[in-house]
Amino acid sequence: MKVSAHRAFRLLKELAFVRVSASKEERLAAERLMQEAMEAADEVRIEEFPVWCGKVTHQKLVVTNPYYKEYEVTGYECAASTPESGIDGEFYYAEGLQAAHLDRMKDKIIMINGRLRRADYEKIQKVGVKAILTFSGSTIDRVNETDCDIRKIREMLFEPFGDQVALNMRAADAAEIVRRGAKTMHIELKSEKYEDMSANVCAVIEGTEKKDEIISFGAHYDSVHFSTGVYDNMSGSVILMELLKYFSEHRPRRTMKFNWYGSEEQGLLGSKAWVKAHEDELDKHVLMINVDVAAPTLGQNIAPTLATEKAVGYVDALMREAGFACDVKMDIYSSDCIPFADKGVPAVNFCRFGAPGANYIHDRRDNLKSNYIDEKALDITLQQVLFFAGRVDGASVFPIEKKISDEIKKKVDEYLFKEKKA
Numbered sequence: 255m256k257v258s259a260h261r262a263f264r265l266l267k268e269l270a271f272v273r274v275s276a277s278k279e280e281r282l283a284a285e286r287l288m289q290e291a292m293e294a295a296d297e298v299r300i301e302e303f304p305v306w307c308g309k310v311t312h313q314k315l316v317v318t319n320p321y322y323k324e325y326e327v328t329g330y331e332c333a334a335s336t337p338e339s340g341i342d343g344e345f346y347y348a349e350g351l352q353a354a355h356l357d358r359m360k361d362k363i364i365m366i367n368g369r370l371r372r373a374d375y376e377k378i379q380k381v382g383v384k385a386i387l388t389f390s391g392s393t394i395d396r397v398n399e400t401d402c403d404i405r406k407i408r409e410m411l412f413e414p415f416g417d418q419v420a421l422n423m424r425a426a427d428a429a430e431i432v433r434r435g436a437k438t439m440h441i442e443l444k445s446e447k448y449e450d451m452s453a454n455v456c457a458v459i460e461g462t463e464k465k466d467e468i469i470s471f472g473a474h475y476d477s478v479h480f481s482t483g484v485y486d487n488m489s490g491s492v493i494l495m496e497l498l499k500y501f502s503e504h505r506p507r508r509t510m511k512f513n514w515y516g517s518e519e520q521g522l523l524g525s526k527a528w529v530k531a532h533e534d535e536l537d538k539h540v541l542m543i544n545v546d547v548a549a550p551t552l553g554q555n556i557a558p559t560l561a562t563e564k565a566v567g568y569v570d571a572l573m574r575e576a577g578f579a580c581d582v583k584m585d586i587y588s589s590d591c592i593p594f595a596d597k598g599v600p601a602v603n604f605c606r607f608g609a610p611g612a613n614y615i616h617d618r619r620d621n622l623k624s625n626y627i628d629e630k631a632l633d634i635t636l637q638q639v640l641f642f643a644g645r646v647d648g649a650s651v652f653p654i655e656k657k658i659s660d661e662i663k664k665k666v667d668e669y670l671f672k673e674k675k676a
C-alpha cells in the first residue's frame with residue numbers, strides 16, 4: 255500500500271466544518287477519525303479531558319458621550335459578567351501598556367491593540383479597570399465578508415489574575431470610536447464559565463523489534479470559531495491518517511503512536527492532557543513528529559525542530575538527501591510539540607506555510623472555497639514526513655539524541671509562562 259494524497263484530501267473534505275473545542279462538531283470529527291483509524295491501527299481509543307468553556311448570552315456596547323451609538327461586539331467567553339443593568343464608565347484607548355498609559359487607565363473601560371496576551375492581562379488586572387475592549391480584523395473589512403471574532407479569556411489568564419469583563423469588536427468600529435473621541439460608554443455582558451469535555455483520538459501500531467521505543471505522531475484536529483480549519487489543521491490530521499495506514503502495512507521496528515489532539519487552539523489543551531495522562535511512558539518516547547498546517551498551493555516548507563544542533567543537522571541532511579526543499583531550523587513552534595519538549599521529548603514539526611496572499615489562518619477564509627489548498631501540495635508534506643519517519647524508524651540506533659538544547663528549553667519555559675528560577 256502507498257500513501258495517497260487523494261484519499262487524504264477526500265477525508266479532509268468530509269471533515270471541512272467548524273470544530274471548536276468541546277463542541278459537538280469537534281466530537282463528530284473525533285469519531286470520524288477514530289472510525290478511519292480503526293481500519294488500520296492495532297488499538298484506537300478516544301481519551302477525554304476537561305476544558306473550560308464559555309457561553310455568552312448577552313453583550314452590548316453603546317458610546318454615550320459625546321455621541322450616542324451602539325456597536326456590534328462579542329463578549330469574551332469565560333469573562334466576568336456585568337450587573338444586569340450594565341456598567342457605565344469613561345473610555346480610554348491604551349494603545350500600549352507603557353507606564354504612561356497604565357497611569358491613566360484605572361477604573362476606566364480600556365481598549366488595547368491586538369490580542370489580550372497574558373503579560374498584558376496581568377498588568378491590566380494590577381491597575382484595575384472596569385472592562386477591556388479588543389478589536390480584530392482590519393479597518394477595511396467589509397461587514398458582510400468578515401466576522402466579529404469570538405474570543406476567550408483562557409484559564410492561564412483568569413486563574414492567576416482573576417476575572418474581568420471583556421468584549422471584542424471590529425477594527426473599523428474601534429477606529430471610529432477613537433476618531434470620534436468617545437468619552438463614556440455603557441457596557442452589558444452576560445458570560446458563563448463551565449467545564450466540558452474535549453477529546454484526543456489515540457491510535458497505536460506496535461513495533462516489531464523495538465517495542466519500547468516510541469515514535470509519537472501528533473496533529474490537532476480542532477479549529478477556531480468561524481473557521482473550517484482545512485489548512486489549520488485538518489491538513490495535518492489527514493496526513494497523519496495516511497501515515498497510520500502506511501505503517502499498519504509496512505510494520506515499523508519501533509512502536510508508533512498517532513494522536514489527533516483536540517482543543518489545541520485553546521492553548522494546546524489536548525497535548526497537555528495527553529502528556530499528563532501518559533507521563534509514566536514518556537521515557538519511552540524517543541521523538542515527537544508534529545504536523546500542523548499543510549497543503550497551500552502557494553507555499554513553503556519548514557521544519558522547526560525542538561532538540562539539539564546535531565538533530566537539526568540530521569533532519570536537514572535527510573531532507574537534502576531526498577531532494578526535499580525544507581527549511582529545517584532549531585526553534586519552538588506554537589503547537590502540540592511544546593508539552594512533549596517540556597518533558598524532554600525532542601520534536602520535529604513538518605509544516606507547509608501559505609505564501610503571502612495565500613495564508614488564511616484562524617478566520618472564515620480558511621475553507622475550501624478560498625481555493626488555496628490542494629491535494630498535490632498536501633502530498634509535499636505527506637512525502638516529507640513519510641520519508642523522515644521511515645528513516646528514523648529504520649535506524650539501528652535511534653539517530654536523534656533524547657536531548658533538548660538550553661536555547662529551546664528556555665523558549666519552551668517562556669512559552670508555558672514558567673516562573674524563572676531565582
Ligand SMILES: [Zn+2]
Binds near residue numbers: 474486547
Ligand atoms: Zn494549528
